[in-house]
Amino acid sequence: MAAPANQFVYIDAAALHAVLPFPSLISHLRTGLPAFSAGIHCPHRVSFPLPTAPSASLLLMPSVSAHPSLPYLALKAVTSFPANSPRLPSIHAAVSLFDSASGLPLASLDGSALTLIRTAAVSALAASLLASPTRPPSTLALAGAGALAPYLAEAHLSVFPSISRILIWNRTKAKSTALAAKLREAHPALAVEEVDNMDEAVLAADIVSCATGSQEPIVRGELLRPGAHLDLVGSFTPAMKECDDEALRRGRVFIDFEAALQEAGELVGALQRGVLQREDVIGTLTELAAGRVVGRRSDDEITVFKSVGTAAVDLLAAQLAYETYIDTTKKA
Template sequence: MATTAPPFVFIDAPTLRSTLSYKNLIGHLQTTLPAASTTLQSPTRHAHPTSATASLLLMPCWSLSPSLPYIGVKLVTHHHNNNSLRLPSIHATFTLFHSLTGQPLAAMDGGELTLLRTSCISALASVYLSSPSSQVLLMVGAGSLAPHLIKAHLTTRPSITRVLIWNRSIDRAKTLSEKMGVEFEADGISFEHTERLEEAVGAADIVSCATNSEAPLVAGARLKGGAHLDLVGSFKPSMRECDDEAIRRGRVFVDNEAAMEEAGELVGAFERGVISRREVAGGLVELVKGEKTGRRDVNEITVFKSVGSATWDVLAAQLVYETLIKAQNGQ
């Protein structure tokens, strides 16, 4: 007897945004990561330079469990010079297959999926690592990921009342702060752009970085006691968003082990003897499972370094696909 093929759907960026909320995705990741971490196979991503300033990344992942019957593949291009063209530096597409039959289920905007899952992974880590009473968020960078990170952090830390935004281009920081201020006007949250990065770092309870910088931006000496540093931008050893002092002062966690091979902040710190690999306090899954303790006191400085994982992509794609299909079926 022939099996009816599942409907194939194309999910564009606006549909992704309307289907997923930060709260729902953060909750989904928090509840599914413990089991998924043992059933999802995610080999090291393929990274291929296509020019001196561009690269192609291939990120496959598949499930061994019939209760999570998916295979996912994301294709990503990174063009460093796109910022000067007012274009996102990262573009991507994601394809979801049924793992038991191999049938294609969906193609979706991989760039938007990446922005959503990346910001929600940072916000999930913040649940365990930042102070519950955090009031000031500093966003370092004003690119396409910045507004998602701000919104995700506001979701898990509703105590935040002030958001500072710094960018090398002060005009971009100003534009983003004005846009976010209008969006959150009813919530009474203050949005400000700043040219004084070191001063802003010293004032922030949470510092979130999403840049392509190859020179340290956040000075660890400026981090105040109890601060949480969220490092998102770097994904290769030549990139750094903070200096060695931030790594030395902070208790470091990673989204997955690949961060210790790919992130310039950590690779360089290991090479210079700032910290050892054994001193990395744990990974995100260990935090969620309760196998590792997150923030231990009000004065501790914490650091979370993420480089991304195809596991996060599949779980985010699962939620958007299943939510959309249920909506289409009137469930």
């Protein structure tokens, strides 16, 4: 689809939620990743320290499509200010979208909202491809109650209407209480429970989704139920990890992109220790979506999906948001 000719637009968080409902974005990624990811070039992320604050930094993540049916390039700029007060998030982001044929600026999008939405959509897409098709999941466990957690819940609910129970564990009780209240208000028929330890949640869950900054395993693989699906979102450095080696030994392991093998602490450590071999990582999300690798092979098999994020998904999400926004504006 050619980039629509239109004036430059700003798509804020509220508009992004309107134009990127999870069913639409998940479907778009399922078809778009196999069709376009080979032609999307994502140079290495660049980080700049900022002289205004010793602990602050600016990160730039570009992506450009060489495919004529995806005529866009995008740049996500992320600021990290760890010293911000608790009332102000430490991470902020903006995504700029350009026409790749002319360089014409097309849109600026709220990068924080876009990242939350697309990250949850990637997890739910992987779960939809890896969870048992004959034994629909009924219980979802969430580790972590931060900004991403409600998005993960909503994304999984959108692909699994069979989910009737959500278990929430978080180190800070007040955050899990607030998330539980939010989910109960949005889904009155859903059983939402807080748990005091993650072991309890893992033992009960069909899908376990982790979005924490933990540097110690919080999911013990020996407790995963036969047929469970483990979704690991939080770690993005070799020092971070959300599951132990046993989870990887027991599971059939998939990743979002190859970068996970260098960035995710669970995988980096397991590969270094010989717990995993490279061939034990079955494939990427793109290969799964394209049917080039086999996902789940039985109802009792355990599957593991590790994501670290990529600018290619930012580009596809920004494309869908922009084109939907322009189409909606024209019809208004």
